[in-house]
Amino acid sequence: MALALPGCAGTELQRGEARKGGSVTVALPSEPGSLDPATAATPEAQRVLALTHLAPLTYARAEGAAGTRLIPALAEEVPEPSGDGRTFEFTLRRGLRFPAGRPLTGEDFEAALKRSLRLDPQSLALFGGIRGARRYVRSPSAGGDIEGVTADGRTVRIDLLAPDPSFPYALASPRAAPVPADTPLRGLPTRPPAGIGPYVNGDPQSGLAFVLERRRDFALSGVPGGNADVISGEVISSPDAASSAAVDGRVDAFQGQPPVERLVEIRSKYKDRYEEEDTLTLDYVAMDVGRRPFRNQDLRRALSLALDLRALGRLRSGFLEPTCNVIPPQVVGHRRLDPCPYGERQGDPDLVRARELVDAVEQPLPLVRVAAPAEDPAGRVLERYLVTTLRKIGLRARAARSPAERVRPDVAFARVLPAEPVPARYLGVIEDVVTMTQVRLLEAGASPTDSAEVWADLDREVLDQALIVPYGVEQTGVLLSERMDSVNCRRFHPVYGLDWSSLCLR
Numbered sequence: 001m002a003l004a005l006p007g008c009a010g011t012e013l014q015r016g017e018a019r020k021g022g023s024v025t026v027a028l029p030s031e032p033g034s035l036d037p038a039t040a041a042t043p044e045a046q047r048v049l050a051l052t053h054l055a056p057l058t059y060a061r062a063e064g065a066a067g068t069r070l071i072p073a074l075a076e077e078v079p080e081p082s083g084d085g086r087t088f089e090f091t092l093r094r095g096l097r098f099p100a101g102r103p104l105t106g107e108d109f110e111a112a113l114k115r116s117l118r119l120d121p122q123s124l125a126l127f128g129g130i131r132g133a134r135r136y137v138r139s140p141s142a143g144g145d146i147e148g149v150t151a152d153g154r155t156v157r158i159d160l161l162a163p164d165p166s167f168p169y170a171l172a173s174p175r176a177a178p179v180p181a182d183t184p185l186r187g188l189p190t191r192p193p194a195g196i197g198p199y200v201n202g203d204p205q206s207g208l209a210f211v212l213e214r215r216r217d218f219a220l221s222g223v224p225g226g227n228a229d230v231i232s233g234e235v236i237s238s239p240d241a242a243s244s245a246a247v248d249g250r251v252d253a254f255q256g257q258p259p260v261e262r263l264v265e266i267r268s269k270y271k272d273r274y275e276e277e278d279t280l281t282l283d284y285v286a287m288d289v290g291r292r293p294f295r296n297q298d299l300r301r302a303l304s305l306a307l308d309l310r311a312l313g314r315l316r317s318g319f320l321e322p323t324c325n326v327i328p329p330q331v332v333g334h335r336r337l338d339p340c341p342y343g344e345r346q347g348d349p350d351l352v353r354a355r356e357l358v359d360a361v362e363q364p365l366p367l368v369r370v371a372a373p374a375e376d377p378a379g380r381v382l383e384r385y386l387v388t389t390l391r392k393i394g395l396r397a398r399a400a401r402s403p404a405e406r407v408r409p410d411v412a413f414a415r416v417l418p419a420e421p422v423p424a425r426y427l428g429v430i431e432d433v434v435t436m437t438q439v440r441l442l443e444a445g446a447s448p449t450d451s452a453e454v455w456a457d458l459d460r461e462v463l464d465q466a467l468i469v470p471y472g473v474e475q476t477g478v479l480l481s482e483r484m485d486s487v488n489c490r491r492f493h494p495v496y497g498l499d500w501s502s503l504c505l506r
Contacts, residue, residue: 019485022505023230024252026498027242031235032209034189035201037174038115038123043497044233046174048210050496051231053177053195054223056090056109056156057168059421059495061224061502065330067494068280068421070168071222074104074178074196078168085163085444090171092154098180098194099215106151108178113149116175118142119187125419126170131159142185165447169420198226198501209233212500227489227504243479252481255498260317266479273486274479278321280494281417282328282426283312285386285469288410289432293365293395300466302357303411304342305350306393309471315378315385320472322346326426326459328473330494332448333423333455341463345471351392358394371400371409382413415474421495422448423455430468 032044037053040046050058058073060066070078075090082088096104113130116123117137127133132147148159160167170176179193192201198218202211212231219225236242239256246254247270258266266274285307287294294300309322324340327333343350358365370386372379383399390397390411400406418425424443427435438458442451462468478498480486489504 019489019504019506020227021229023232024228024484024500024503024505025232025234025250026500026503027236027245027251027254027256028209028233029235029237029239029242029256032233034187034192035210036119036188036192037112037177037179037195038119039187039189040174041120041122044209047496047498047500048201048212048233049174049177049195050197050499051199051212051226051501052192052197052201053174053179054197054220055172055174055176055178056092057172058223059172059493060222061491061493061499063492064494065332065334068330068332070172073172073220073223075171079171081163081165081167085165086160087157088160088167088171089155089157092156092178093220094154096196098196099200100194102180102194104154104178104196105181106154106156107181109156109176110146110149110151111181111183112175112177112179113146114142115179115183115185117146118185120175123175126173126175129160129162129164129167131161163444165445165450166420166422166424166443168447169422173419198223199231202230205232207234209235224501226501228500231500231503243477246479246481249481249483252484253498253500253503254479255476257317257319258477258479263318266477270479273482273484274477275490275492276319276475276477277492278328278330278494279417279474279476279497280328280330280421281415281474282323282326282470283316283320283413283415283472283474284326284429285471286412286414286429286431287467287469288408289467291410293361293368294410296361297465298357298361299365299395300469301342302354302393303390304466304469305357306354306389307342307469307471308349308389309345311385312382312471315381316472316474319475319477321475323470323473324463326430326462326468326470327423327455328426331421331423331426333452333459335453335456335459337460337463341466349389354393365395366410368395368397368410369400369405370397370411371406372413373415374406376413379413386411386413423459424448427455427458427462430462432462432467435462435467 054073056075060069060071079088079090130148136146150157183193199212202213210233214226240259242254243258245251313320322345324337372382387397400409485506491499491502
């Protein structure tokens, strides 16, 4: 196996090789919860698993769109589907061993699938298409096999119930990360089973959510080894306290949104170690296109024209990159809509044209009920903004009041962050029968990479019909301590966020 490349940002170091060694502490907004790959659920746990439990496939360790490309990790190559699209076969790389020295085999991969399916039913979203997977979950005996999974030495064959060209993305999930075949079929949240990666879980320490120790023998082409010898996670729930801790050097890395009152100071005074990065979270306005008034295309267009994306950005404290596309820039299938059908997204809204479209529709129009997610801190403010905007263009509107109205409003703020960075997961949120059918057919027809232009055409089509109003890609801040080498050793990955393995000391 080739030696791993240095885990640093960019294609060329500006001051020689990154320094290896030392310890870094990263701030966490909350407890990561279970670190067992079969049951881990939080973003923080997923970042840990990206370093401790590699799956057969992974995402290229790169920033931007390159970071959502699938590459081999423990497998020799990204598997291609069989002629009928129902079978994938891959071979695990030769010479891979767990930290204790046990060789990796296909049975360890099968054990991981069984644990994931048994311990967390949500794993069916990833592996439910495997022949026999659902039967295995329902079976009273956990000792059975999954009919569609065959392991022979280092070779694994997976048979699906139906063609699914996107299935390789499931093989990049931590839920597919091999664990020793004799791992108990129960959750191991604080002392997770062994995995293969550039780090291993160290002994828990008081006051720390986790301790990761670098594997000095790790070398895997395509997956960089770590820089720091030890990475510790400390929970600091307050963004103000966490950003202050990074400024003062009490922690080495903070990812999140600093408090609004400190943004100007942080953006200017600490600009050499602070950046704001695009995430994969899309913010959009959803309309009930199956009933009045938004069954009418002109009214949907009127709403699209009337939204002030700069105002919405301010309501998100500035952590929002305006967009016209449903598919974000980092995801395959993105093709920037230029010009946007509804005007320059960083310019003024066209309230005049929006009002003309509303006035041309047969009156009277029904009342529009507006909602935002209850868990959104800015939800009430967003509702007030949208109610005011709709009234400006001649529609009667108010915030949803009853639980029934909140379950099915006429128009609602929403956001999507899919588990897999593929176009179907974004366009699939559109509740239009024709669009949903197109998404299913496209998804079953070819891999996202092979059908990228078709996905881009569908993105344009749904925008032309105003079936959805995407208005921004959420951003997050990354602040490093002064002792970190923020020039040479800092990589923000679209899927994993700040890549802790890339951090190094000055």
